[in-house]
Amino acid sequence: MPDPTARALALLALLQAGGVHAAPALARRMAVTERTVRRDVQRLRELGYGVDAVPGPAGGYRLGAGASVPPLVLAPEEAVAIAVGLRGAAIGAVGGLGEAALSALAKLEHSLSDEARERIAGLSQSMVGLGGGSPVDLEAVVLVARAIRERRRLRIHYRRHDGTEVRREVEPHRIVHTAERWYLVAHVPEQHAWRTFRLDRLEPRLPLGAPFPERAIPDEATARFVGSSIATAPYPVRCRVVMRASLAQVRQRFGPQIVEAAERDDGTTLVVFGTDDLDASAVYVASAGFDFEVLDPPALRDALARMGERMRRAAGAGSGAES
Structure with a gap:
C-alpha cells in the first residue's frame, strides 16, 4: 500500500473498530513496518484524529477524542444506515435538528459512490413524516x-x-x-x-x-415502565379488556405506548389502557380483529353497544332497495 493517504485511511478504519491495537499487529494487517505505522499514526493526529498511545505489555494504539470532528471511514452499509438516521431526524420532532440533519445528509451524500448515493436517494424519497408529535x-x-x-x-x-x-x-x-x-x-x-x-x-x-x-x-424495564405510563397514567378512565388472542398477536396490533398487555393462563391476553374518549376507544378495540370481553368500565360496554347499533342501522340502510 504505497500511497500514504490510502494507508492512513486504512489504519483509521482498523482503529475505528475499537479497542487497543498493538503496533506489530497493525503492521502485519497493513503489510508495512512498525515504523511506517508510527508515521501514519502521526499523520492521523495532524489531521485532527485523537490517536492515543497505550503503554504496557498489552498496549498499542486506540482511537480517542480529537480536537475537531474529522471525517470517518464508513462501509457502504454504514453510510446508508447513517443516512436513514439523518433523514429520520430531519422529519422528526426535535426542533432545531432538522436543518442540521439535512445539511449533514447532503455532505454525506456528496462524498459517497454513485451506487451508495442512489440507495440513499431511494430511501429518502420513500420516507415521509406524518407529523402529529409536539416538537x-x-x-x-x-x-x-x-x-x-x-x-x-x-x-x-x-x-x-x-x-x-x-x-x-x-x-x-x-x-x-x-x-x-x-x-x-x-x-x-x-x-x-x-x-x-x-x-x-x-x-x-x-x-x-x-x-x-x-x-x-435494565433498559427493557425502563421501556416497559414508559409504555405503562403512556398507556394508562395520563387518562381519567382506565379500561381492562380480555382479547381472545395471544400476547404476540396483540403486540402486533397495539404498540406498548398504546396498551399494557399480559398473557393469561388460558392463552388470552389482558389489555389495559387509559382513555378520555370511550366512543373512540370502542372503535379502536373493535377494529383489532379479535373477539374480546370488556371487564371494566361498564361505560365502555355502553359505548360498544351504541357503536353496534349504529353499525346495524348502517348495514340495514339499503335493505329496502328495489331488486
Whole structure:
C-alpha cells in the first residue's frame, strides 16, 4: 500500500473498530513496518484524529477524542444506515435538528459512490413524516442528556396533561423515544418514585444540581415502565379488556405506548389502557380483529353497544332497495 493517504485511511478504519491495537499487529494487517505505522499514526493526529498511545505489555494504539470532528471511514452499509438516521431526524420532532440533519445528509451524500448515493436517494424519497408529535426543543434534549451523563440532579418546570404546571427536582435516568414523542424517565426523590415526563412539556433549568448515586435499571424495564405510563397514567378512565388472542398477536396490533398487555393462563391476553374518549376507544378495540370481553368500565360496554347499533342501522340502510 504505497500511497500514504490510502494507508492512513486504512489504519483509521482498523482503529475505528475499537479497542487497543498493538503496533506489530497493525503492521502485519497493513503489510508495512512498525515504523511506517508510527508515521501514519502521526499523520492521523495532524489531521485532527485523537490517536492515543497505550503503554504496557498489552498496549498499542486506540482511537480517542480529537480536537475537531474529522471525517470517518464508513462501509457502504454504514453510510446508508447513517443516512436513514439523518433523514429520520430531519422529519422528526426535535426542533432545531432538522436543518442540521439535512445539511449533514447532503455532505454525506456528496462524498459517497454513485451506487451508495442512489440507495440513499431511494430511501429518502420513500420516507415521509406524518407529523402529529409536539416538537421538542433541541437545547432541552441536550441539557437533559448532559444531566444523565454526569448523573446530576435536574430542576424542571413541567406542564401536566391537565395544563397545570409543577416544579420538580429529579434524578434523570434515560431519554426514551416512541413513535411520536420523547420522554424522560427520572426518579423523583421527594416522592420516592419513578416518573415519566414528556420532553415537549418540560423546561430544564441551569445550573445542574448535586450528583446522585446510580440506580441500575435494565433498559427493557425502563421501556416497559414508559409504555405503562403512556398507556394508562395520563387518562381519567382506565379500561381492562380480555382479547381472545395471544400476547404476540396483540403486540402486533397495539404498540406498548398504546396498551399494557399480559398473557393469561388460558392463552388470552389482558389489555389495559387509559382513555378520555370511550366512543373512540370502542372503535379502536373493535377494529383489532379479535373477539374480546370488556371487564371494566361498564361505560365502555355502553359505548360498544351504541357503536353496534349504529353499525346495524348502517348495514340495514339499503335493505329496502328495489331488486
